[in-house]
Amino acid sequence: MIWRFLNNRLPKFQSLLPVYAVIVFMVYTWTIYAFIRFLPYWLRFLNVTEILAIFSYAMLSDCLESLGFIFLLLVSCVILPARFLRNTFAVRGTVMAVCLLGAIIVYMNGYAKNGTPSLLSYILWSLAILAVAFLLSFLAAKIRFVISAVEWLSSNMTIFLYIYIPLTILSLLNVIFRNI
Amino acid sequence: MFKMTRRDLLKWATFSAGTLLSGAQPAGRPLSNHKNNKPNIFILLFDAMSARHLSLYGYSRRTTPNLERFARRAAVYHSHYSGGNFTTPGTSSILSGMYPWSSRAINLGGLIQRDLAGRNLFSLIGNEYYRVAYSQNLWADLLLRQFNADIDYHFPPSAFKDIDTSANLFLGKATSPDSIMTFYAFDQFLPFGGIKPYKWSGSTSIGYIDNFLRSARKTLGTKSVEYPFGLPFNGWYDFDIPTVLAGVSDLIEQLSARNEPVFGYFHLWAPHEPMNPRKEFIGIFPEIKILKKPQHPLSIYTTTSQEYIQLYDRYDSYIAEVDNEFGKLLDKLESAGALENAYFIVTSDHGQLFERGEEYHATPLVYDPIIHIPLLISSPGGMTRQDILTPTSSVDLLPTLLNIVGQPIPRWAEGRLLPGFGGQPDGSRSIFTIEAKDNSAFKPLTEVSISMIKDNLKLIYYKGYQNYNKIFELYDLGNDLEEMHNLYKKDVLTASQLKSELLNALYFADQPFNR
Numbered sequence: 169m170i171w172r173f174l175n176n177r178l179p180k181f182q183s184l185l186p187v188y189a190v191i192v193f194m195v196y197t198w199t200i201y202a203f204i205r206f207l208p209y210w211l212r213f214l215n216v217t218e219i220l221a222i223f224s225y226a227m228l229s230d231c232l233e234s235l236g237f238i239f240l241l242l243v244s245c246v247i248l249p250a251r252f253l254r255n256t257f258a259v260r261g262t263v264m265a266v267c268l269l270g271a272i273i274v275y276m277n278g279y280a281k282n283g284t285p286s287l288l289s290y291i292l293w294s295l296a297i298l299a300v301a302f303l304l305s306f307l308a309a310k311i312r313f314v315i316s317a318v319e320w321l322s323s324n325m326t327i328f329l330y331i332y333i334p335l336t337i338l339s340l341l342n343v344i345f346r347n348i
Numbered sequence: 349m350f351k352m353t354r355r356d357l358l359k360w361a362t363f364s365a366g367t368l369l370s371g372a373q374p375a376g377r378p379l380s381n382h383k384n385n386k387p388n389i390f391i392l393l394f395d396a397m398s399a400r401h402l403s404l405y406g407y408s409r410r411t412t413p414n415l416e417r418f419a420r421r422a423a424v425y426h427s428h429y430s431g432g433n434f435t436t437p438g439t440s441s442i443l444s445g446m447y448p449w450s451s452r453a454i455n456l457g458g459l460i461q462r463d464l465a466g467r468n469l470f471s472l473i474g475n476e477y478y479r480v481a482y483s484q485n486l487w488a489d490l491l492l493r494q495f496n497a498d499i500d501y502h503f504p505p506s507a508f509k510d511i512d513t514s515a516n517l518f519l520g521k522a523t524s525p526d527s528i529m530t531f532y533a534f535d536q537f538l539p540f541g542g543i544k545p546y547k548w549s550g551s552t553s554i555g556y557i558d559n560f561l562r563s564a565r566k567t568l569g570t571k572s573v574e575y576p577f578g579l580p581f582n583g584w585y586d587f588d589i590p591t592v593l594a595g596v597s598d599l600i601e602q603l604s605a606r607n608e609p610v611f612g613y614f615h616l617w618a619p620h621e622p623m624n625p626r627k628e629f630i631g632i633f634p635e636i637k638i639l640k641k642p643q644h645p646l647s648i649y650t651t652t653s654q655e656y657i658q659l660y661d662r663y664d665s666y667i668a669e670v671d672n673e674f675g676k677l678l679d680k681l682e683s684a685g686a687l688e689n690a691y692f693i694v695t696s697d698h699g700q701l702f703e704r705g706e707e708y709h710a711t712p713l714v715y716d717p718i719i720h721i722p723l724l725i726s727s728p729g730g731m732t733r734q735d736i737l738t739p740t741s742s743v744d745l746l747p748t749l750l751n752i753v754g755q756p757i758p759r760w761a762e763g764r765l766l767p768g769f770g771g772q773p774d775g776s777r778s779i780f781t782i783e784a785k786d787n788s789a790f791k792p793l794t795e796v797s798i799s800m801i802k803d804n805l806k807l808i809y810y811k812g813y814q815n816y817n818k819i820f821e822l823y824d825l826g827n828d829l830e831e832m833h834n835l836y837k838k839d840v841l842t843a844s845q846l847k848s849e850l851l852n853a854l855y856f857a858d859q860p861f862n863r
Contacts, residue, residue: 195552202550206537209546213458213789218529225533226550233553272552279540279547279559287567290560346526 177246179257185329186322187261188238193328194269195234196335199226221346224339231336237265252306259315260305262322267301384476386609386753387728388690390600391745392677393442393613394670395435395485396620396709398699399428400717401660401667404724409633411667414675415722418694421687421730423768425723427739427825429801430698433718433783434709438697438742439488439615443468443495445746445761448782449857452789457487457536459528460494461789467760470498472750473611480603482507483615484582484592486535488697492613493527506585508595535584577624577662582617589618589626589673597677604686609753615697618670621708625665629672633664638703639830645816646712647705659702689728691752693745696721712783714799714808715831719781725769738773739801740766741780775803778849787812792858800850801825807836807846809854820847 178184203223210219241261245253253260275293279285285293308314399405404415405426431441432448440446440453440460444467448454452461459465470479482503483489489505496502524530538551539558549555570579570586579586596614603610638660640653651659674694681687700709701718709718723740743763750757751770765771784796795812804826810819822836822843836843 198552199550202537202548205546205548206550209456210532212787213452213455214532215462218532221526221529222533222537225530226537229533229538229551229554233551236553269552272556276549276552276555276559283547284540284559284562284566287563290563294560343526346529347524 174246177250177254178242179245179254179261183258183261184238184242186258186319186326187241187265188234189325189327189329190262190322191234191237191265191269192230192332193325194265194273195230195237196227196328196332198269198273199230220342224342224346227332227336227339228343230332231339237269241265256309256315258322259309259318262318263305263308264301267304268297271297271301384609386476388604388610388612388686389473389477389693389749389752390603390610390612390690391442391614391693391695392596392674393439393615394619394674394694394696394722395488395615395617396698396700397667397670397696397722398717399426399696399720399722400699401664402722404722409636409664411633411664412671414671414678415694415724417675418678418726419724420733422692422694422724422726423734423736423766425725425736425740425766427737427801428695428721428723429719429739429741429779429781429799430696430721431742431781433698433701433711433714433781433797434785435485435487435697436491436785437782438721439483439485440491441742442695442697442745443470443491443613445469445743445758445763447743447762447780447857448784449780449793449854450760450762453491454782454784454787454789454793456785457490457532458785458789459490462494465494466498467758468495468498469613469746469749470495470611472746472755472758473753474755475500477609477611477753478603478606480599480610480612482596482599482613484587484617485615485620485697486531486582486584488615490528490531493531496527503599505582508587508592508599574626575624576627576630578622580618580624581622582620587617589669590676592616592618593673593677597680600677600681601684601686604681604684604690616670619663619666621700623659623662623666625662625669629665629669631661631665632668633661636660636664639832641703641830641832644704644706644713646810646813648711649705649707651702651705651707656702659707663700663702687726687728690726691728691749692726694722694724695742695745697742712785712797712810712813714781714783714797716806716825716829719799725766734768736767736773738767738775739777739779739803744771778802778853780853790861792861793854796854798850798854800846800853802846802849805842805846806831807843807850809847809850822846 203226210222241264245257308318401407402412402415403410404412404419430438432438436453436455436458437448440448440451444451444460446467451464453459470481473479479498479500481492481499483492484505486505492499492502538549538554540549540555540562549558571577579588600612603612636657638653638656698709699718699721701711701713701715704713706713741763744766745763747757747761747763748766748769751765764777767773779801781799782796784793787793787795798809800807804824806823806825808821810816820836820843821834822839823831824835
């Protein structure tokens with residue numbers, strides 16, 4: 169019964185995969201970008217093996233992070249009416265992922281320049297982003313051109329899974345090796 | 349997150365390896381029943397404590413009455429210098445007995461060269477000793493993590509705190525198999541928090557959550573009636589000094605009761621910035637006049653005299669609070685008799701610099717206040733004060749302690765036996781401080797500041813800085829402790845001799861890296 173309920177509420181694997189690919193792309197790419205920023209600092213005193221260890225831990229963290237993010241979207245699917253998210257998961261899920269993760273990235277760039285914001289601006293920013301993400305994802309599924317564009321984008325993003333998933337597996341092996 | 353309350357501490361003491369005596373012995377009597385009759389050794393390090401701000405060494409404000417009390421039973425080193433001007437080189441000099449140009453612990457949050465990590469006090473003192481380490485400073489803790497194989501119990505940085513406002517999940521996993529790299533990944537790269545060179549988070553969601561907690565901390569603040577400037581903060585978590593020092597004194601008391609000798613290293617954050625003293629220590633000192641010194645070409649601030657006075661006030665108040673809590677620790681250990689069979693050492697890893705356009709110690713400068721640190725050593729049952737005026741270095745502790753415990757002094761040790769503990773004052777000896785945080789640890793030192801102190805003379809060498817390359821400064825510390833009169837071009841002969849010696853020392857230090 170629960171399975172049937174979930175089956176009715178959760179999106180199909182074919183529409184789940186591209187959304188997950190978008191999340192993976194954004195989460196992993198950000199980490200790699202930040203990693204490159206840190207690299208000159210580490211290169212002063214860490215050797216290549218040690219730097220690869222940091223990279224491995226970061227990749228595993230990204231794996232958990234991306235799974236956590238897709239899990240939240242799936243929970244939203246279960247909670248919200250099917251017509252809002254489940255039936256258009258590939259489009260709305262992608263738009264939400266891009267908006268939320270994109271906003272965090274924009275925010276972190278701002279932080280790097282301007283320092284820690286006040287709690288109020290942080291909360292307002294977060295709420296505004298959530299609202300924008302919901303609004304855009306709602307609108308996106310109404311416009312045919314946007315639907316096809318988003319679907320094209322997300323399905324092409326799956327190529328990154330072929331890069332990032334093996335990278336994660338290698339990272340996992342490295343972490344296991346370092347901790348046994 | 350690992351957190352040790354006093355109750356946990358007692359549990360740890362009861363169940364940890366080795367046998368404990370059934371209870372504390374009467375006050376004033378030695379607790380130790382060590383089979384091999386070796387003394388305990390405890391090093392208590394106060395981070396960023398400049399000797400120049402301690403009344404113990406003649407500072408005009410009475411900042412350290414309790415250190416003065418402790419000094420009545422100790423050897424007091426008046427010209428003691430750190431191996432570096434910030435945590436990593438300063439601490440590594442003490443623990444490895446090597447100058448930073450040899451250990452290569454020169455970078456912010458850097459490490460001792462991996463194949464040299466076995467060269468440390470914990471290893472050399474030997475496993476006859478029960479070896480305990482604790483550091484509130486995460487960068488110093490990284491060095492301790494390098495020595496984990498030689499440490500019997502490594503307390504995590506978050507031990508001895510009751511206040512928990514930080515978010516870092518991995519803080520405290522100091523003894524996990526890959527604890528050094530997990531620090532760089534989870535405590536430095538992925539979150540926003542901690543002390544790091546870039547305000548950059550490697551993770552979208554961890555960064556966002558971490559920054560939410562930091563925003564909350566910033567907005568809500570940790571200010572209170574008791575702490576008008578907010579709680580002391582080590583970059584990762586808030587704490588209060590009484591709790592930490594009470595925890596450490598409990599621990600030392602417990603360790604003193606073991607029936608095996610103990611070597612303990614305790615690295616406390618205070619009086620490191622942010623300098624947040626409690627209310628009762630604010631404004632306790634009379635106004636002070638400070639000497640206005642010229643802006644240094646390498647300095648980055650344009651601090652006014654008034655602002656420097658405010659920094660002095662904060663720093664001195666903070667030191668007074670640290671000293672007050674040290675006094676409580678001293679009372680407790682004295683009444684428990686824990687000092688009767690112990691060498692008890694008080695020192696620091698580096699000082700602070702509030703002059704010439706610099707604040708604190710993130711600087712290439714190596715003037716006296718930033719490298720001149722306290723050193724006091726009380727011997728078992730010692731009741732007399734001994735004042736040592738000859739220059740000494742952080743690297744001297746390793747050979748001195750090895751000599752005390754009867755272990756051979758390795759040939760690679762760069763320090764000497766401290767006067768008062770087998771060493772003799774030697775006016776011909778040179779003491780070095782090395783600052784090269786932006787230099788590669790794997791290459792010769794091309795961007796470096798070096799201080800060389802010989803007798804009363806001090807030569808400073810700046811190399812590789814933009815618009816300040818190959819510059820020497822010479823000071824006569826005996827007559828000019830404030831380092832106001834550069835004699836480099838006036839006393840040409842002396843300058844030439846010292847320059848030759850310094851460059852020669854640098855040449856040999858760089859030899860292994862000239863590949």
